[in-house]
Amino acid sequence: MLLAVTAGCSAAEGSSEVPSVPPTPSIVLPQTPSVVKPATDCVHSTEALPPESQADGVVLTASTDPSHTSLLLKNTGSMSVIVMPDASFTSRLITAPYANPTDQASRSALIAVNNSGGLAGVLDIPAFMPKSQVITLPPLWAVCVLTDNLKEIATARYLQDKPTSAQYFMTKALADQLLVKSGAATTQPTLIKCAKGTVDAIKTHPALADIEQYVAVLGAGSPCRNSYQALLHSDPDAADQLASTVLNELQSMPRLQASSDLVTTRART
Structure with a gap:
């Protein structure tokens, strides 16, 4: 009986084995899918598109964002261009000051053009078109085209205008x-x-x-x-x-x- 007790104590106190601890399961939080929203400006329109050059003297450098709801058009040609929304008005135009000249001479010249009444003689501008949606782009000036619907692609129309x-x-x-x-x-x-x-x-x-x-x-x-x-x-x-x-x-x-x-x-x- 003495031997039995001694053996029992030896097994409990002298063992070098450490009881295994089951691993704690890792908690994986579900990722919230990123919500794609229509662009609100053209600051992120960095995806280059083929330039527009469908008329003599016209070269419009174009870029968009991943959603294609923005379109930055910069006039890098030699003639002034008039830009307006698409015929269905799925898009609208806003200014792009971050892409425009900042010198006073260029700014004053464009202000003069915009206040001269010269666009009244451009027959391709619909009579019902809001004045704020007809933008004159002289060389080096830019405009931002936006659509508020992810199912629509930012779209605009333009023409080269000699008097402007x-x-x-x-x-x-x-x-x-x-x-x-x-x-x-x-x-x-x-x-x-x-x-x-x-x-x-x-x-x-x-x-x-x-x-x-x-x-x-x-x-x-x-x-x-x-x-x-x-x-x-x-x-x-x-x-x-x-x-x-x-x-x-x-x-x-x-x-x-x-x-x-x-x-x-x-x-x-």
């Missing part, structure tokens, strides 16, 4: 000179007047060469000339010098191209 191109070239060349002498607020009415004069010159003398039309806008007695000469303290010699400088800049601008038909572009090839 001439207006921007004219007002940009003038702004480069006048903003050195006067502030933007003082200069803006003159730029608008000269933008209007540019459209009138093209309508009145459509067969004239580009530079001859520019001369007509800047020439003595024209509303444009009277306006910028007034900014120069009515000094005719200073006005002559400014006109000469502006014409030299305009001579280096691309030749104007005829207006084109409407073309549709989408955020997917």
Whole structure:
């Protein structure tokens, strides 16, 4: 009996084996699927698309986001382009300040074009189209096209417009000179007047060469000339010098191209 007790104690206290502990089961939390939402701007439109170039002088660099509900169009061509939503209005246009020029001359020139009333003569713009949805894109300017429906692809229409191109070239060349002498607020009415004069010159003398039309806008007695000469303290010699400088800049601008038909572009090839 003594041997039995001793053996029992030896088995309990002298064993080197450690009882195994069952592993604790890992807890796997279910992953919440990411919710895809329509784009609210074109900041994330980094997926490059083939450029648009369906008309002379037109090159629109295009990019979209993974949902294809945004379409960033940047004018990298030589002519101004007018952009509007698709015919079914499944998309809308908003500004893209992060992709646009920031210098005051470019901004003042576009403001003048937008306030000149020149788009009233563009027959391809539907009469019921809201003004905020007709965007003029001079070279280097951009616009963001959005659709609020994931089932729709961001879609827009565009055309190359000759008068708008001439207006921007004219007002940009003038702004480069006048903003050195006067502030933007003082200069803006003159730029608008000269933008209007540019459209009138093209309508009145459509067969004239580009530079001859520019001369007509800047020439003595024209509303444009009277306006910028007034900014120069009515000094005719200073006005002559400014006109000469502006014409030299305009001579280096691309030749104007005829207006084109409407073309549709989408955020997917």
